[in-house]
Amino acid sequence: MRLTREQSRAQTRERLLAAAAELFAERGVNGASVEQIAERAGYTRGAFYGNFEDKHQLVGELLRQRTLRELEEVTVLQEAENPWEAVREWNRARADHLTEWLTLRTELMLYALRNEEIRPQLAERETIARDAHTRTIERAFAGKKPPADPAFLALIVHALEDGLLVQRMLFPDEIADDVVVDAVELLMRTWTRSAEG
Amino acid sequence: MRLTREQSRAQTRERLLAAAAELFAERGVNGASVEQIAERAGYTRGAFYGNFEDKHQLVGELLRQRTLRELEEVTVLQEAENPWEAVREWNRARADHLTEWLTLRTELMLYALRNEEIRPQLAERETIARDAHTRTIERAFAGKKPPADPAFLALIVHALEDGLLVQRMLFPDEIADDVVVDAVELLMRTWTRSAEG
DNA sequence: ACTTCAAGATACAGATCTGTATCTGAAAAC
DNA sequence: GTTTTCAGATACAGATCTGTATCTTGAAGT
Numbered sequence: 001m002r003l004t005r006e007q008s009r010a011q012t013r014e015r016l017l018a019a020a021a022e023l024f025a026e027r028g029v030n031g032a033s034v035e036q037i038a039e040r041a042g043y044t045r046g047a048f049y050g051n052f053e054d055k056h057q058l059v060g061e062l063l064r065q066r067t068l069r070e071l072e073e074v075t076v077l078q079e080a081e082n083p084w085e086a087v088r089e090w091n092r093a094r095a096d097h098l099t100e101w102l103t104l105r106t107e108l109m110l111y112a113l114r115n116e117e118i119r120p121q122l123a124e125r126e127t128i129a130r131d132a133h134t135r136t137i138e139r140a141f142a143g144k145k146p147p148a149d150p151a152f153l154a155l156i157v158h159a160l161e162d163g164l165l166v167q168r169m170l171f172p173d174e175i176a177d178d179v180v181v182d183a184v185e186l187l188m189r190t191w192t193r194s195a196e197g
Numbered sequence: 198m199r200l201t202r203e204q205s206r207a208q209t210r211e212r213l214l215a216a217a218a219e220l221f222a223e224r225g226v227n228g229a230s231v232e233q234i235a236e237r238a239g240y241t242r243g244a245f246y247g248n249f250e251d252k253h254q255l256v257g258e259l260l261r262q263r264t265l266r267e268l269e270e271v272t273v274l275q276e277a278e279n280p281w282e283a284v285r286e287w288n289r290a291r292a293d294h295l296t297e298w299l300t301l302r303t304e305l306m307l308y309a310l311r312n313e314e315i316r317p318q319l320a321e322r323e324t325i326a327r328d329a330h331t332r333t334i335e336r337a338f339a340g341k342k343p344p345a346d347p348a349f350l351a352l353i354v355h356a357l358e359d360g361l362l363v364q365r366m367l368f369p370d371e372i373a374d375d376v377v378v379d380a381v382e383l384l385m386r387t388w389t390r391s392a393e394g
Numbered sequence: 395a396c397t398t399c400a401a402g403a404t405a406c407a408g409a410t411c412t413g414t415a416t417c418t419g420a421a422a423a424c
Numbered sequence: 425g426t427t428t429t430c431a432g433a434t435a436c437a438g439a440t441c442t443g444t445a446t447c448t449t450g451a452a453g454t
Contacts, residue, residue, distance in 0.1 A: 005451060009401070028307065030227035033441060046402045049443070099310070106307060110225065110300065113366075126367055147387055155372070156380050159360030160353065167356050169310075170323055175352070183353050187384070190344055194387045202421055206431070230411060243432050246413070 013051050015041040017062055025104040029059060029111050060118050063108050067125045074132055083136075088181045095177045102169045130158050140188060147194050157184055210248045212238040214259055222301040226256060226308050257315050260305050264322045271329055280333075285378045292374045299366045327355050337385060344391050354381055 003011065019041035023032035034055055038048045052058045073090070080086035094101060112122040133154035137146065146153060161180055168175045176182075200208065216238035220229035231252055235245045249255045270287070277283035291298060309319040330351035334343065343350060358377055365372045373379075 003451095005400075008451090012401080027311070028225065028227050030225050034443090035441070044403055045442085046404075048402095050401060054443080103307065103310065106303060110303060113296070113300065114224070122367065126364070148383055152380075152383075155361075155364065155376070156357065156383070159364050159380075160357045161360070162363060163356030163358070163360030164352075166359060167323070167352065170306075170319065179352070183349075183356075186345055186349075186353070190387045190391045193391045202430075205421090209431080231413090232411070241433055242412085243434075245432095247431060251413080 009051070012041075012043065012047055016043070016048060016051060017058070017065060020058055020062060021066075021104055022100075024059075024062075024107050025100045029055075029107050056115075059108070059111055063112060063118055063121055066105070066108065067121055070125060071128055074129060078132055078136070084181060084185065088178060091177045091180055098165070098172070099169050102165055126158075130154050133157050137188075140192065144192060147191050153191065157187065160184065160187070206248070209238075209240065209244055213240070213245060213248060214255070214262065217255055217259060218263075218301055219297075221256075221259075221304050222297045226252075226304050253312075256305070256308055260309060260315055260318055263302070263305065264318055267322060268325055271326060275329055275333070281378060281382065285375060288374045288377055295362070295369070296366050299362055323355075327351050330354050334385075337389065341389060344388050350388065354384065357381065357384070 016037060020032065020037045023037055023040055026032070034048050035045055037055075037058075038045050041047075048058075052061070077083060077086045077090060109122060112118050130151075131154075134151050137150045137153050137157070141150065160183060164175075164180045164183060168177070168179065213234060217229065217234045220234055220237055223229070231245050232242055234252075234255075235242050238244075245255075249258070274280060274283045274287060306319060309315050327348075328351075331348050334347045334350050334354070338347065357380060361372075361377045361380060365374070365376065
């Protein structure tokens with residue numbers, strides 16, 4: 001199939017971003033050279049510098065892209081008919097590429113942490129994720145009295161999810177995919193129980 | 198004060214390790230060159246290669262050193278007369294350097310994750326920390342019936358602590374130092390309450 | 395079809411980094 | 425006090441990486 005010039009250019013950009021994501025996960029942002037990225041994508045450095053200012057800008061783009069994707073996923077999961085089962089399914093689906101995915105996420109976090117300009121993007125992602133949890137919790141406690149401020153409970157759930165993903169990455173054999181959901185369900189159960197009592 | 202040759206050499210090693218820790222936190226392991234490390238420590242590359250094979254070996258040493266320190270701290274905190282208050286104090290003390298400390302920790306984690314040889318060290322640290330939590334929880338539930346396997350509850354507490362530290366690093370103004378302890382206390386409270394009911 | 399234009403390849407200059415090999419000066423040994 | 429030894433500095437060769445400047449080729453426009 002013949003591609004229009006614009007399409008071809010977009011495809012090149014996309015391939016470069018995908019190759020960069022792979023290499024960043026494998027060797028870290030600083031460990032992957034522009035040359036390696038271009039080569040992995042099937043091009044030379046010329047294509048890279050034609051599409052991005054430099055590696056710094058590409059990292060910014062990648063972070064933007066990944067943040068957007070994650071926010072979309074959050075929305076989809078929340079709007080599912082059975083959110084808990086949806087999250088469970090999500091964890092199972094991510095299982096194969098968990099290390100790659102989480103490593104890249106961590107690399108981007110560290111990078112953003114060191115660069116004032118793109119740091120707000122990081123903050124935005126966290127805030128939205130936490131707000132989503134807050135709403136879910138408020139809904140779950142409609143009527144009942146939660147054991148603490150819903151925003152605080154949401155922070156706990158959010159941090160717990162993140163921490164458990166890391167543990168799952170470090171001990172893939174020992175920790176089941178469902179642990180994340182199981183743990184959150186346990187918390188919600190004990191919280192609602194203590195609310196009734 | 199005059200130093201013996203052996204002392205001087207040990208001092209040099211120590212300074213190089215400290216300088217490396219600083220730079221790894223600032224720019225990442227791959228972002229810090231051997232030259233920069235030596236310079237920050239007040240030496241030249243000659244001193245570096247006289248004390249370490251290469252950067253790879255130094256990272257291994259650093260990981261070993263930091264792991265040991267953390268394990269010591271865990272022991273000290275556990276054996277304190279009032280562990281909870283001790284942990285609270287620990288969090289306050291770390292507040293100033295939290296970002297530097299946690300960034301380095303994350304960098305070392307990523308590095309170990311990518312190097313099969315030193316990966317066991319990482320696993321050891323996590324295992325010991327989790328075991329310590331398991332014992333604490335078993336003690337807390339002596340007699341009562343916990344809402345789940347103590348090892349599972351320990352995993353939750355451990356992951357939650359890690360996740361909250363990250364959140365505290367990302368939002369230093371928004372999240373208080375005590376949040377980590379407060380959150381764990383909340384969990385323990387609701388768990389024991391649900392155990393009584 | 396012929397011209398124009400731009401995506402991507404190639405070539406080049408400069409910077410940086412690594413690792414080794416050699417040198418120097420001060421502590422240790424006698 | 426002289427000799428030996430070793431920690432750390434200096435010098436060097438090779439590799440790699442970045443960014444720009446120029447070239448080539450195929451799509452777009454007429």
